[in-house]
Amino acid sequence: MGSFLSNFNVNVGGPVIAIAGLVGTVVALAMVMTWGSRFPRTILLSFAWIMSVTLIFVVPDSRIVQNFAYLFLLHFDLLDWKVFNQVFCIVGGSIWGATAIAYFRLTKDACGNCGRNDANEVSLVKGAQWGKWFTYMAVIMALPYGIVRWAWALGIPLGTTNLSMVGNEDIVLVDTILGGLCIGGGILTLGLIQRWGVIFPRWCLFLAGKQIPIWFVVVPAILMSAIITITGIKLSPQFIYMIVNGSINHENWGEFVPFLFWLPWGISLGIATLAYYLRRRGRCKHCGKL
Template identity: 40%
Template sequence: MSETEMRKRARTARPTVETGKETRARLSWSAPAAGLWSVAFGLTGAYWALGGVGSPLGAGDPRAGQVGSLLASVEQGPAGAVMAALGLLGALVAVAMTRSAARGLSLVFAWTMCVGLIVAVPDVRVMQNFGYLFMGYTGLWDGPLLFMLFCIVGGALWAAAAWARRDGGDSGGGARTVRWGRPVTYLAAVLALPYGISRISWAMGIPLGVPDGFLAVGQQDAWMAEAVLGGLCVVGALLTLGLVQRWGEVFPRWIPFMGGRRVPVWLAVAPALCASAMLIQAGSRLFLWMVTGQITMTAEDWGSFGPGLSWLPWGLALVAATYAYYLRRRSAP
């Protein structure tokens, strides 16, 4: 191999360093976008506060109580008024962020909006319908679900705006990150397996964690759904391992057109964060149900809810693993 070819291959395979300034410049659109989203959010809330129809909150969400929605008992008028106020405040904060003003307060508001819109507003229906998409089923799509997705978009925009405004330049902690990034990545991959193993077992007719007659009652035609749900978890575990493997940074040679090229950081980070959000949304509701006694488990039926208790720690571990991957890619030579 000639020296020219070796240099070309090295440039293709080796991740480049992205500085903090480059990241902030690339996300300069985020604050204006978050501001525009806030205007739409506020106007929607004002419409509902004034008695407009179509609110997916409280009485407008018939399934809210069944799925552990934190907004099940809110009333349309007050909820709409809060949305209108947050929308107005969000628009003002977005303007301040574009003018380099009130850094501390703007970051607190941005991260608070991010957590509230991504974790507090959505519930288990987001992950439920994501799984159903792989089966071609959209029968549960409705106004409340669309509102949750709208809020998730807003939360992502506020997260991007906060990330672009944060202090700190280039990360010099690449070696430090590798030390804790690898074990937390393995932990995230392991936590993906309990739910997947239980569902795959059910698809194979093995009543793991459920009474012997459970699979015989209404489960005859459900093996495909169980196999898909279990398979998604196994695939998720494998993709998680990619965060610490070479093929997570450089596409394998056997992939057409992309083989040997550098994996864009966003291509790994964005899906992982989306998966983390869904897991945290659903997992936090399961823990809430356990604490409030809405669900109970026995030695005979632990498989119904027990494996799902890994969702919340899985989601949190995946966030940490994704962050470690991002820092390592930034600080790589």
């Protein structure tokens, strides 16, 4: 499943995890206690970001996205403690990331709520203007996997000679749903730059015309960006190697190549979501900056 740590021996992994936890406790306390000022700011921030990246992008593997997709098929047989542990790691990594951001704002005399100060105000607004291009990129990157899966559901052997994967009555529904998740996700991504991504459209009944809460969009978009990026990071090296050694060819590319679009899909979705947040966050209630 693309795990980077599948051969990590327990005799090594156990002490490493224990030491990282103990050091992390000290670092976290140093960020909020007065005696923490004795430590160089760069060391504390570096440790926090390393922990965040490790827990979110190194520890989990593609079972995260696999089980997320299977939830829509009401298939829970693959959920086990290893998958739940990966979810806990992602949550922990997110907390470390939030901790790093909060500490950075504190030490830069920026607003603790929004992170704005006079130095970064212009650069952040200018960066948000790039959001539409990353949104379009995210939409395009979401399509290849969905198109291949829908083709198989319709009985079209796109990119494969394995006919057991094409038009099989047992997996047509699976292909339809998995393909629909990607294509539907791509369509929803357009909402990051469309009016219906800010105001509930008319078909939303009693919600029609009301403003969409910013976190109603940002939270699931960031979550999906992380899941997709994790899968891309874990599977892309394997499939690139298979292309180089000839294991992937015109007879089976549909089974592997679409996954190569997931890493740029996840990254571009994350940047597009950040731009959406910067455009919509409005005036900060704490510092008053717009």
